[in-house]
Amino acid sequence: MKKVLLVLFLTFTLFKAFSQSSIKGTVTDSVEKKNPENAVVSILRQNDSALLKFTRATKDGKFNIGQVSEGNYLLMVTHPYMGDFFDIINLKPGENNLGQIFMTPKTKLLADVIVKSGSPIRIKGDTTVYTADSFKVRAGANVEELLRRLPGIQVDKDGKITAMGEKVTKVLVDGEEFFGTDPGIATKNLRADAVKEVQVFDKKSDQAEFTGIDDGVKDKTINLKMKQQKGYFGKVELGGGLKDKYNNSAMVNAFKNKRKLAAYGIMSNTGQTNLDWQDAQNYGGSNSGIEMGMTEDGGGMYMSISSSEDESFGGGQNGIPQNWSGGLHYSNKFGKDNKQSFNNGYKYNKVNAPMNGSTFSRTFLPDSSWLTNNYTNRFNSTVKHAYNLTMDLNLDSSNSLKWTAGINRKNSKSDSHFFSESLTENKDSINNSDRNSNNNTENSSITTTLLWRHKFKKLSRTLSVNTDFSWYKTSSDGLLYSLNKYYDKGLLNHTDTTDQRNLRHNESNSISTKIAYTEPLAKDFYLELSYLFSYKNNANDRITNRKDANGKYEERIDSLSNDFIFNQLVNTPGLNFRVNKKKYNFSFGTSVAFSHFIQKDLSKDLNRNYNYTNFFPRFSYSFKPKPSQNFRFNYNGSTTAPSLDQLQPIRVNTDPLNIYIGNPDLKQSFQHNLNMNFGSYNVLKEKGLWSSLNFNTTQNAFVQSSIVDSVGKRTYQTINANGNYNLNLYSDYNFKLPKSKLRLGIGPTVSTYRSIEYLNNIKNITHTTSYGIRVNAGKYVENKFDFNIAPTFTLNKSKASISTSANSDYWQLETWANARVYFLKSFELNTNVNLEIRQKDPRFTQNNNYTTWNAGLTKRFFKNNALEVSFNINDILDENRGYSRNFNSYSFTENYYTTLRRFWLLSLRWNISKNGKPAKGF
């Protein structure tokens, strides 16, 4: 037998009232004259139906509610099997006896159904369709107001909807449930003008829809079909400044639902050569280098950012580029729930890059030393066309296909003039070379990938097959003229000239397929099987022709010409076990690569075959004592095959004083990588610690072997050697000062590496170590200001075994700082400084300390900041230097190159938009 409990709730016990009232009464069934036990008696505030007090009736129907202040209330009495009772009561001080409250059983109540037959409405099968625009509502009205106007639909004061006389239990938006189907939430929160159609129908239960068996359960449902989202956004930016600087761009994205049509054009000589990543997302393709994905087991997410080589044209040692680029992108999603997507785009890019540079170096050998000076004048022009395509097809819940393809064509032309000279320590000439060269290179490529993923019914059992195919073709045609002079004790000894045409044709094809299968062996324990097949064919034909008596380049130089083929066939089966636990996970396994390499020297009719078997053991362990703490240890091995250029047995004399010779005896190298890291962040104390240690060493590493003869002419090639390693330690501790909210961080770093090379057959070991400490401080106040300053102090040491003359030991301080202030509502001032100070070294005479300081002021106008005007000065102090210095075991080198220096730029940016806006990061 069930116990009967009398429950009295005193939820709201504190009421400021001078005169307290109480209520009592008895609930009675008007038909059976019984007393409905447990009926809920509630007191509600009259104006907003707020629940103030409630109780349940006792076995004999009695109830008693105390501590209510006097006044008017709404009395509500409810019981599951009785009709609801409502009354307005006036409570007087003291006890109020309400006497008997009669409730009527539901079976006796007649449903009062009002059916309003309305104007002609479209009927589609069992669905009634209203076109929203034919019913006028005020601007900004919500869907509820719209529904009130539709014939056959009523909405009462509480928002309850009745359609065709039946209560509407579900409101869907575009066929999907809107927050647990609560009708009120959708109708109150959506704007009427966004609705295209209102559809009313009976929805079968989910069970019936799934099983196909009609269980008779039907919910009166309203589906709001939304208008298609259609609009555009974009920006036009015009910038000009002294001296002769410009930066202009226009970008637009027109969208209609998931369809996206975007175009952009950029014209700049201030270093902007492409879309930044945010613009790339809005105006370029969605596959513009950034990709996000899930790991196979669904336990993690990864994000990869890749950039193709010539998209990083702006900086570095390529001078000051002038750039014209444009692109067109189209993407769309279709199918049920927009599960299928199609994405493609075309990009055009032209860069003209004039460049001036000079290099000064000193070389020390055990028995001699000399100076080398190089001066370069170069003009490069590159035109690139690129097309890419991505299709994602989710065939069903367990199968998906992804197809990507890319077609690229690049044409580059370069004209260069070099002068290089070698001098003794007394500045007597050893040799010099005056060279002119031009080159025309064409690259074409087609790459395509097809990925099929299958999820089995059993959770975590998956199969994926990924096939890659690629084709690359490069052909180049160039002329080289070089006048080389050789000296003996400062006096001209002899000269020679090189006057030749270099032709090169390279073509490679590769195909690879990887099959991966995951099997859950037990809970949190998985087996992964994989098989990789890859075949690569690479042919390189180099032809060098000498200028003959007729002035034509038709006489072939056999020693500088060679036709060579390098084929690689690799089969790699693999086995891996993985354990995923809440606090830790680890995996271990190995794959074995059976490689078969074939070299064919077609010029000499020589064939070489190699077979390698390599094991790739892998091990990783991670431990998570707390969600915000993580320790990870990881080992893996990998091989690298020599490149065709390293193998092809030919002399490359494009720099007659530095001649490269291919080495067909090269073996593949094997690299061991070891990584350990630790991370921890305490949210409540707002402090964190990160640390990582990396070590890797290479067996049969590719190193350089050089022979320098008495006139300073160097020939070099790649050989295998053991003993290269590097070690890196990184750490960062950061915390927040409690009062000022200033975030501080400090972290020591250590890196050391050992590298081997051969010079005149003597083994040279270079040890380079640097110790650094980085400090940073920053503060961020939203919409007010933010700043960050990060100085890094580093001590560099380098030591070579062959000679101590190029050893180095110096300190270096680099500081980077930026600040941004918002003021007077629409102004923004931002500035950043980069300061570099290096310890003076008597061997380098030039001042190499400099500060680059940039600043900009932006004012925004109109609603939504439609117009922005900004004034920027780049390198205010005009101190920026294209400079690098390098200690390379037995030599040290200083490098100067042209780079962007002081200029100012006034820019106008007009942001346009209709129904949309560009997506922002994160």
Added chain:
Amino acid sequence: MKQAIFISIFFISMRSEAQLFINAGKIEYEVKVNNHKTFGDGIWAEMMKDKLPQFSTKYYGLTFDNNQSLYKFERKDETTKTPFDQGENEDDIWYNDYNTQTFIDKKFVFDDTYNLSDSLMKIEWKLSPNETREFAGFMCRKATGVIFDSVYVFAFYTDEITVSGGPMGLHGLPGMIMAVTIPRMHTSWIATKLQVNGVNTSIIKAPTGGKKRKGNELLEKVKKATSDWGNWGQQSVWNIFL
């Protein structure tokens, strides 16, 4: 009359007068989070929407008896799991005593397990008695409340269960809360079944272990630590202290 009677949506018709009012049993709530809404807008968000399921579903159990209740995680639908779900809050326990209007919760907050105790939060409910829907076979009435100063809660309660409780710290209606939607948390809690007989009610007791703190004390601390996090910080506070 020790006859096991199991009530769920599929067996509505089996209900008889004998079980008219229920004061002990166990409710299973299906908790659905709209992941896509929680990502917000932005470039990363759009990418994540392409990769992750729109809804994640978990199931929680609320065992109630003697005007006390215990709410805890039961299981989840692994196919809808996101990589962000590391399961750290799956050992959390909510123990409410509706007689004394107090709670003792064991919760994992960022790095540590806390034993939190305080008075149950006061929620002013506005009733919409004419709006009714059925959940797990029970006719429920709609009520709207506000928590954490500004967060709207839409709840449906049934007066057929005499305990004035609900999932987590939600309570204060004339009956059991069977369904809750909190739009700003992009989450809904829907009762899918109720078990009356054979329920082990002895588990309803205050959880032990964890660092002892007053609930409001930790709330203020977490609010401070997450104040710079924007919307994500607010979501964290609500998720932890509801």
